[in-house]
Amino acid sequence: KQEVTQIPAALSVPEGENLVLNCSFTDSAIYNLQWFRQDPGKGLTSLLLIQSSQREQTSGRLNASLDKSSGRSTLYIAASQPGDSATYLCAVPGGTSYGKLTFGQGTILTVHP
Amino acid sequence: NAGVMQNPRHLVRRRGQEARLRCSPMKGHSHVYWYRQLPEEGLKFMVYLQKENIIDESGMPKERFSAEFPKEGPSILRIQQVVRGDSAAYFCASSPQQGGTDTQYFGPGTRLTVL
Numbered sequence: 001k002q003e004v005t006q007i008p009a010a011l012s013v014p015e016g017e018n019l020v021l022n023c024s025f026t027d028s029a030i031y032n033l034q035w036f037r038q039d040p041g042k043g044l045t046s047l048l049l050i051q052s053s054q055r056e057q058t059s060g061r062l063n064a065s066l067d068k069s070s071g072r073s074t075l076y077i078a079a080s081q082p083g084d085s086a087t088y089l090c091a092v093p094g095g096t097s098y099g100k101l102t103f104g105q106g107t108i109l110t111v112h113p
Numbered sequence: 114n115a116g117v118m119q120n121p122r123h124l125v126r127r128r129g130q131e132a133r134l135r136c137s138p139m140k141g142h143s144h145v146y147w148y149r150q151l152p153e154e155g156l157k158f159m160v161y162l163q164k165e166n167i168i169d170e171s172g173m174p175k176e177r178f179s180a181e182f183p184k185e186g187p188s189i190l191r192i193q194q195v196v197r198g199d200s201a202a203y204f205c206a207s208s209p210q211q212g213g214t215d216t217q218y219f220g221p222g223t224r225l226t227v228l
Contacts, residue, residue, distance in 0.1 A: 099161030
């Protein structure tokens with residue numbers, strides 16, 4: 001059974017800092033890994049999807065890396081801004097036809113001015 | 114291209130009533146997924162459907178819950194005889210390709226409150 005863990009559970013930083021969010025998974029036979037952002041009371045927004053054959057993926061100030069063999073992914077946020085405050089979730093697909101996303105518990109990020 | 118649409122956004126039911134949650138996937142998407150987020154808990158998979166077919170229902174409670182995605186119209190998640198423990202946010206997602214091979218796009222969710 002796939003289990004996904006995210007560390008830290010919460011993070012509070014001043015604006016401008018570079019951040020690293022961690023995600024680990026127990027079954028390394030993954031198809032891909034996805035990072036999402038969730039704002040309070042809202043749905044999820046997809047940030048990055050890394051295929052199992054890739055080592056990293058970049059979008060703007062976000063960079064996600066994937067190490068399948070060690071069961072880890074990191075999300076790097078450069079030059080954080082108050083607008084980055086949200087819960088960040090990582091997820092891996094599994095189940096029949098890989099439709100089931102297993103999520104971590106999330107990292108609650110607060111960036112204060 | 115409109116995103117995934119869910120309605121209602123908020124739903125209040127008394128214990129024992131039925132709740133019907135609707136999800137319209139993005140245009141061109143034929144794969145739909147339902148997830149539940151209980152208070153203070155993470156997102157949990159419930160069911161994966163393709164048009165007229167249930168592909169994976171391993172996360173669905175065995176009783177009172179059912180889901181469908183008919184040939185025409187939205188996907189429906191139905192909860193019969195609701196109990197207080199059903200209070201949660203229910204999210205629908207859709208994708209153009211099979212399962213986890215592509216990004217799942219999430220709707221804004223339906224927040225169910227059972228009194």
